[in-house]
Amino acid sequence: MIEFKNVSLTYPNGVKALKNIDLTIQKGEFVVIVGMSGAGKSTLIKTINRLATVTEGEVLVDSENVMRLKENRLRKLRTQIGIIFQDYNLVGRMSAIRNVMVGRLGHTTTFKSIIGRFPQKDLQLAMRNLERVGIGEKAYVRADQLSGGQKQRVSIARVLTQQPKIILADEPVASLDPPTSHKVMRDLKRVSKEDELTTVVNLHFIDLAMEYADRIIGMREGEIVFDGPIEEVSEKTFEEIYGRPIREEEKRGD
């Protein structure tokens, strides 16, 4: 469970990116955050694993205050939270399976990971996760030789191999074409449900949000302006979140 209690965040340059956020995300939910560029979506996601530092209020993950954690405990918490980036953040020169094994680092002793001796069951887990997202045959291909959709699948497999409780995804399909976006979102939703993970995703495109979310959170200028289950959401809701009519290019189509 993720809780925000009256959270505000002001960046060192004075930008107020989050303002008095109160929010509770239950275990197993698949939440999509929408909002215009600059609304604070990325910032909100980053506070959950402390890639961004809140300046007021508290963020609790499984009742633990994220801001209070010492270096060691923070690393421990981060092993519980997987993150998927827009640009995949893979090491181009390493094979897909090696990149997936990076997800295992938090569960491997420093010495064993440095000399590259991973337990066989971890390697099998990595391979199984590559297969679950449909790219098992690419295991030994270098990451920089994969297509965008395949790279994002490697990064999903990496997150799964981490065996986290929570997945954060910041615009996971923003660099992909529409059909590939849908396939990747479908894979993400499926594995997240299979493993009963709490998932928070930022999306730009409203049709993707409508299709895959259990619950939608709308943000504008650092505040939450909508929060409700997908059944309550219509195009009208998005117009309220964006504060203007929806343009055709904000739907990704398929």
Next chain:
Amino acid sequence: MEIQSNNSNRVTLFKKGFFLKFVIIVILVAGLYLYSVRQTNASLPRMFASFPLFFRMLREDFWPPDFAYFSTALNQLIETFNIALISTTLAALLAFPLLFLSSSTVNRHPLSYRSFRFIMTVIRSVPNIIMVVLMVAVVGLGSVSGILALTIYSAAVLIKLTSESVETIDGRPILAIKAIGGNTPQVIRYGILPQLMPLYLSHILYMLEINLKASVVLGFVGAGGIGQLIRRQMSLFRYDRLGMIIFVLFIVISIIDYISQTVRSRLV
């Protein structure tokens, strides 16, 4: 709408005042050239006049080379190669951990980072030859002084070349590893090394090429190997042997450069 074309908003490719600066720089550079020609008494006619002398020396003194001297030359060259190989290897081992000290991506203490970089710059600014002369004074004539000097110098160069690459590597996978809960050794092993290793190996090979040539020269000032041999034969005016030595040098250095360049082009 009509496009304005009066002088005040003419668009040029260069910033205003560029032309004046350019002319001043050209005049300065030309002046420097003239000055250095006068200082050194260099002149094209003088250079051409020395050509016949040069060819006569090649024909009469160097030819025929002393073929019997081949194995001696080769043996000494192997010693030179060993000096280069050992010092490059030691330098690579020495430079590797220090690499991270001198790159701001890993070393986040500004003071130690700055002072370390400063020391490296100082070491690099000492010419090889001076370094060997110093080492000869400390450990005496022979290959050990050459190895010491080359090791220190090439470690500093390797650190310089490669630490700059550490700063330009892709930071995104590193962020990913940190976000997953990886510690610093794991970040280095899985985020930095895969990106860095091919470059580092390539720099090491390049360093080996340079050190091979440098250690020939260093032999002149007492660091052992084929350089010492060249000096001895020169003082004996045995140009036929010198011819043989140069021939062997040419062949071996070409072969090693070729191998190293082929491997390097595959690496990166």
